[in-house]
Amino acid sequence: MLRAFIHPLSVTAIGAVFIVLLMAVYPAETLNSSLRGLSIWWEVLFPALFPFFVISELLLGFGIVHFFGKLLDPLMRPLFRLPGIGGFVVTMGYISGYPVGARLTSQLWEQRLVNRAEGERLVAFTTTSDPIFLIGAVSVGFFQNAALAPVLAAAHYGGGFLIGLLMRFHDRRAPHTDEGKHAGEDRLHGIRRRSRLAEAIQAMHDARLLDGRDLGRLLQDSVQSALRLMIVVGGLVVFFSVVMEMLTHAGIVEALSEALRYLFGLVGMPKPLADASIFGLFEVTLGSRAAGTAGTGLMHQAAIAAWVLSWGGLSVHAQVASLLSRTDLRYKPFFLARLLHSFIALALVYALWGWLGPEA
Numbered sequence: 001m002l003r004a005f006i007h008p009l010s011v012t013a014i015g016a017v018f019i020v021l022l023m024a025v026y027p028a029e030t031l032n033s034s035l036r037g038l039s040i041w042w043e044v045l046f047p048a049l050f051p052f053f054v055i056s057e058l059l060l061g062f063g064i065v066h067f068f069g070k071l072l073d074p075l076m077r078p079l080f081r082l083p084g085i086g087g088f089v090v091t092m093g094y095i096s097g098y099p100v101g102a103r104l105t106s107q108l109w110e111q112r113l114v115n116r117a118e119g120e121r122l123v124a125f126t127t128t129s130d131p132i133f134l135i136g137a138v139s140v141g142f143f144q145n146a147a148l149a150p151v152l153a154a155a156h157y158g159g160g161f162l163i164g165l166l167m168r169f170h171d172r173r174a175p176h177t178d179e180g181k182h183a184g185e186d187r188l189h190g191i192r193r194r195s196r197l198a199e200a201i202q203a204m205h206d207a208r209l210l211d212g213r214d215l216g217r218l219l220q221d222s223v224q225s226a227l228r229l230m231i232v233v234g235g236l237v238v239f240f241s242v243v244m245e246m247l248t249h250a251g252i253v254e255a256l257s258e259a260l261r262y263l264f265g266l267v268g269m270p271k272p273l274a275d276a277s278i279f280g281l282f283e284v285t286l287g288s289r290a291a292g293t294a295g296t297g298l299m300h301q302a303a304i305a306a307w308v309l310s311w312g313g314l315s316v317h318a319q320v321a322s323l324l325s326r327t328d329l330r331y332k333p334f335f336l337a338r339l340l341h342s343f344i345a346l347a348l349v350y351a352l353w354g355w356l357g358p359e360a
Contacts, residue, residue: 022250023246034241036241037242037286038234038238040237040241040286041237044141045133045230049130049132053226056092061208062204063208066206070087070196072087073085073087077176079168080165081118083114083176089108094160095131097133098316098319099320101126101128102319102324105122106323116329118174119329120167120170120329121171123324124333125164125167126160128309135153138152142293142305143301155310155346155352158345158348159310160341162344163340163344236319240286253275253278257275270300276291276304277308280304282314285313298358302357303346308342310344311341311342317334
């Protein structure tokens, strides 16, 4: 009976009821927090992300991403113990940001192009922020300091690369996918093998033919797809803005922040950044914005922002868990990789600040 009560779904249902009750008690605060989340989405996220979402869809339709993915083939197996087709997911994941890597990985798993161990390795280090969000939204929008972008990018993406190298040891006894069985990996049966560049061009050409849409239809579909993604992003920002406001009024955020302030004091970090960390625990946009406005010293603020970007927020975790639920890929390796990535990125900010920081 007790085990049924503490089932994750039961806990989620209880939490949802608790939030609804708080919304009924604090209707004005609920409306204001919704408007605040909507303002962040419209004034910062939409102009920073929407053009990039459209361009990324166009690149995919034209086959350009397949071109770069094929060029990355020789690096994937020795570095990450992944099949060459994983280069496409790495390219798209790092360009488009979370949760595109998880979505593409689940698609490869459904097509049996990766097995469970390879899929878990792949999704663990391809769930990152996209460059436009890191530069446009965080560095320029929240911190109002474009010179912060190099150190944030080096810490965030460098940490992701290190996670990829570490994840090659995940489930080491698992067999690797036999790439020779997949036509997409080797098209040259009985024909002299071509250069890597020629194969990349051929992959781009084949992807374009397979897509088959003309420029007008491709542009229209890209805009519609980007709008759908932006609505999802906006909905999550508004939802978690309300949740954080309700938890604040319930005293839960303050209790968590107070405990974190004590830990920050022990390690010599500014205590006000504890609030940004708690916000970032739930939602990456709210946490990054709080870090940018904390006013506790740019280096420490950037370190927390790198932590938030690399952790991803529970909103991103929820999206990834939903995508993985359709496969046999486990959530736990992804969770541990995000946690490790967040602290690696935080440490890299301090290590690289003298070379890449704005004050260097």
